[in-house]
Amino acid sequence: MTTPRPAAAAFAQPRLLLPDSPALVAGFGRGTLLTPDGELFSGPAIEIGRRLRDMPPPMVVHAPAAARRLGLNPFPACDLLELFAFCQPARPAAPTPRGLALALDREPPEEEEALAALLPELATDLLRHLAAGRHSPMNRDAAALAAKLRQETGWPWADSVLAALGQAQARPSPDPLKVWRRLPDWEEAAPPPPPSQHPVSATEARQRLAEILGEGSEQRPQQADYASAAASAFQARDVPGAPHLVLAEAGTGTGKTLGYVAPASLWAERNGAPVWISTFTRNLQRQIDQETARLYPDPTERRRRIVVRKGRENYLCLLNMEEAVGAAGMAGQWLPLGLISRWALATRDGDLQGGDFPGWLSELFGPHNVWPLADRRGECIHSACGHYKQCFVEHSIRRAKGATLVVANHALVMVQAALGGGEDGRPQRLVFDEGHHLFDAADAAFSADLSGGEAAELRRWLLGAEGGRSRARGLSRRLEELIGDRPDLLLPLEEALQAARALPGPGWPNRLAEEEADSARGATEVFLQSIRRQVLARARDEEAGYGIECDLHPLAEPVAAAAADLADSLTRLRTPLQTLHDRLAARLEDEAEELELGDRIRIEAACRGLERRALMPLTAWGAMLGTLSAPPRAPGIRPDYVDWFALDRREGREVDCGMHRHHLDPTQPFAMAVAAPAHGVLITSATLRDHGSLSEAEAAEEAPEAAWRAAEARTGAAHLPSPAIRAAVASPFDYASRTRAIVVEDVNKADPGQVASAYRALFGASGGGALGLFTAVRRLRDVQSRIAQPLAERGIPLYAQHVDAMDNATLVDVFRAEEAACLLGTDAMRDGVDVPGRSLRLLVFDRVPWPRPSILHRERRTHLSEGQPKSYDDAIARHRLRQAFGRLIRRHDDKGVFVLLDRSCPSRLLAGLPTGVVVRRMGLRDAVAETRDFLAES
Known part of the structure; x- marks a missing residue:
């Protein structure tokens, strides 16, 4: 490998330079090898492995998968996926030779011999693309990054990249990894005015659909009928708490996505407020986002008008990225971080889960090199972060306020609603695709778990890292600038941190199975151990080795005593936290004239974090423990909640234990917290109704009405004051x-x-x-x-x-x-x-x-x-x-x-x-x- 010269070279003419490597296509137990001299060999894996020992690292697509297919140990390779991620970041591609060919607009051949011959051509295509854009802002630091990767890792594509950029002697630098320096700042805007209330008629919805589809498109009468029905959700509301609710079942092939996008986009454009489209799965969220390209073909306009929203844990955290870059040399992360930095400059929204991030990077380099870059443990410090103005999440929140369509997921929409609207506010118009999953989504969003894992997370959030490698700062570190030396804030903080030691400490799962509870470990661990014993005592023999559960009552005496102690401990924790929250919030009024904007934002974020991360779960846990001291419910009486104890196991190993509470009917809180505040709601799916539940004789009259009633019960429509508008469009497929x-x-x-x-x-x-x-x-x-x-x-x-x-x-x-x-x-x-x-x-x-x-x-x-x-x-x-x-x-x-x-x-x-x-x-x-x-x- 050539050692770079100390001084940076001037730009030269780009060259297309490929490594002197054979091309390898791996089958299962066999492979095809094409040498640079044109010698072709197809044969068993053992022979492929023998030949590779005498050759330079081969050119492959997805080296770890190729090694697994061949049954060989991982071997050095020129992985085309790495070159693709460098040259065309944020562009989707399936991580196979055929998938890469399709991504580069090549027709993939069927024969493995032809595929092997195609690999060098794909590499050439990528390098040619890089050379053509070598002067673009995206590639301003590309040569310095490639030189750094060559210096630190011996990256086999580095010389090819530098040649394509015309900078063979570029000086290596870690600066290109510091992407936060080049990302744009978001700008605060004035609060949007209230939306107007111009309705969308059925005819207008059909017209907008025709415009989206364009002339000469396939005619689908069912799709137009569906768009007409969906338009009913975009009328002006007459009574508070009574939204226009449409239940629309659309058979597969109807084209329901564009069917509801038509009236939704028209209403948003006409009234100056976004429509939120919510899905249950990431797959559909991504599919909807892609289909909106027909509505807004220009990528710049589409990015402005269509915003994908997810929870914070899905996005690249720039503070985590900075810390990873700082430790890259020690952790050997130069190459994955280098490719991720390229993606971070090109990504549309910074989404690491299901967006434009190449998901196969985590398989190439291991999940430990990717997932810690997201805020998966709720450690965001909001405005106290040095990268707050570049934050991908904050960008998406602000873009969503001025968008036409916001594509979210059921979990985010429901959690935001449970928090009173959250950072995104309350949308007036909601579309729930995959509506048959609303029951399950609401069940997850409005439940509570007093488990070892949840309680230990709260302790970590309050106390920070207690040994081990973690950047968890704890509440004291996060609030130190706001609290300073003020006794009225320091005292409740200290009381809360002391009380937090009643929560499970480090290593708690290993102590769960101890026969004798140690009160010195805290009231929570004693409670969990008593629950575990009750669950095991009442488990069925056939459940051995799997997660098991039991009813609360009859309540074992040790559980009752431990629950009472834990309730007292949680009260001692909640009280100072509430005091801290209230005194911080009071500063917003008492010191309104003195507070700077940054401090005001920090105080609001601190209060929001205290409420969501600590006070809300502590309140729920207190209510659950109160149930244990109450008399058991009489048999046959319908409960509002279902409570139980559970011992969770994974592959025969105990991993958690706790008490769980779910609404008997979770669509009730969904209807009250999510649907009722909205003005219009469309709930749609291919399977809203249960078909085939009655006999043929009953089907003629009773079945349609019964099926609709069941759909209303499963979606929460039955809990709203106004009847739902029902619509069904059959599939056009034979x-x-x-x-x-x-x-x-x-x-x-x-x-x-x-x-x-x-x-x-x-x-x-x-x-x-x-x-x-x-x-x-x-x-x-x-x-x-x-x-x-x-x-x-x-x-x-x-x-x-x-x-x-x-x-x-x-x-x-x-x-x-x-x-x-x-x-x-x-x-x-x-x-x-x-x-x-x-x-x-x-x-x-x-x-x-x-x-x-x-x-x-x-x-x-x-x-x-x-x-x-x-x-x-x-x-x-x-x-x-x-x-x-x-x-x-x-x-x-x-x-x-x-x-x-x-x-x-x-x-x-x-x-x-x-x-x-x-x-x-x-x-x-x-x-x-x-x-x-x-x-x-x-």
Whole structure:
């Protein structure tokens, strides 16, 4: 490697210089190697490994995956993904040779020999692109960064990059990693005026939809009908607390995204306020963001008008980045931080989760080099941070206030509402896509957990780092500039920090199983140990090794005593924190004339943090402990809340313990806190209603109304004063001719070997393009371990959620790009995944997705089922099967096979599949033949 000269060289003509490396395409257990001299070799992995020992590092795509496929130890390589991340940061690409070719507008060949020959051409394309933009602001420090990476890591692409930039002798510098110096500041703007209230008519919604689609686009009458119905959510409200609520079911293929974007964008433009669009999954959030390119094709205008909002834990934290850069030499992080710094300059919004961040970077360099860069532990110090004005989160909050559409997620929308609107304020118009998940999202948002993990996090937030490597500052450090030497603030702070030692200290999980509780460890640990003993005493034998739970009552005496002590301890913590909060808040009024703007912002942020991170959970925990001292509820009485104790285990190891509280019906707080304050709400999904719940005789009259009532109950519409406007648009797809649905009757779902064999045979019959869905991660991993190698030997790569290190969005990108690939997943792959075409032509479900038999489900089944508990279970399973089936056909020309490996599946559950689908029961051999023959047809 050439040592850089001490002085920076002037710009020279760019050159396209490739490493003198062979190109390698790795299959499973075999590979194809093309030398720079044109010698081609295809053969077994052992021979590939032998040849690599005598060659320079090969040119590959995704070196860790290539090593795994070949069964070799990780080897030095010129990874094209690294070059791609440097040359075209923030541009999406599936991390495979074919995926990279598609990202660079190349048609990927089918043969591995041709793919190997293509790799140097892809490298040339990337370097040519870099050379063309060498004078752009984005590449101002690119040469200094490449030289630094060469100096620190011997990065094999450094010379190629420097040659393309025309700066072969560039001086190395760590400054390009300090991206906060080059990021723009956000600017505070005046509060927006109140929005006007001009409605959007059905005709106007249709017209806007036609404008978005453009001339010559495919005509979808159902889509226009849907847009007309959605427009009803954008009328002026007449009564406070009674929003215009539309429940709209849109069959797959309707085009509902643009259907509701049409009236939503028109209302926002006309009235000067954003419409918030909320999803349950990141996959759909990203899909909606991409589809809005048809509404605003210009990237600059689109960035201004469309804002993606997520929780703070999703974004790159510049303070974390600064600390990582400072320790890069010690931690060996130069290369990942260098590539992330390139992305940080190009990213649209700094989103590390599902945005434009290349998710495969965490697999190339390990999650420990990526995820600590986000604020995943709530340590944000807001305006006290030196990078506050460049902060990606603060940018997105301010951009959202002036946006046309804000694409958020259910969790953020509900948490913000629970906090009284939060940093983003209360949106007047809300669209909830994936509305069938509102019940689950509200269940998570409005619940409370008094667990070891939650309590230990609060202690860490209050006391800061207590040993180990952490930048956790603690409350004292965060507030030191605001408190100074003021006794009225110092005293409650000191009292709170002393009381915080009642919370679980470092190493608490290791002490959870101790037989004798040590009161010196604090009241919380004693309480957790007493809960653990009660749970274990009342667990069923078959639950051994898995997470277990039990009812509160009859309450064991040690638990009652420990709960009383803990309640006192939490009161001693909450009281000084409340005093501190109130005295800080009082400064905003008492010292209004003296406070500088920065101090005012810091005080507001401190009060907000105290309220959200400490006072709110402490209040909830106190109420939960109060339940333990009250008489138990009489059998048959409907509760407002469901409480229980649980011992959490992961892979046979105890990881947490605690008391949990959920609303019996979480749509009630959703309706009151989220929907009622809004003026208009659209709740939409392909599966809002439960189809097939009644017999054919009942279906003619009773079923439609019953299905709508159930949908209103599951979405919170039943808790609002005005009736919901109902709309349903059927799917335009011909399911009868384009799909096959099969229940396999001779596979024992309890036998892992039989299940794995079925997956292997069916995936082989489809030639790939198969999605396998599981109701348990353990069974997914077991099947993956059994079938990965046999499928690889047939040229079918297998990817798996919870096995591969890639995030879900990247896994889906790979699956979409590789028509021969198969993918295994759980719930996240069942919902919100859009893979049109031959990349998804077979879907196999391992068993009926019944709800988990938990205490929470037992209580809901009893009190929310209207006296039909079995029907309650059926409805949940039917929804999940229908959602899974919906992944299969995404376009008119798609065709696919749906297979359920559960012979015990009742026919009533399959009645909810789309109209025209005929379910047949047969043996595995016939199912394999049916799959092969149907998918082979043109």
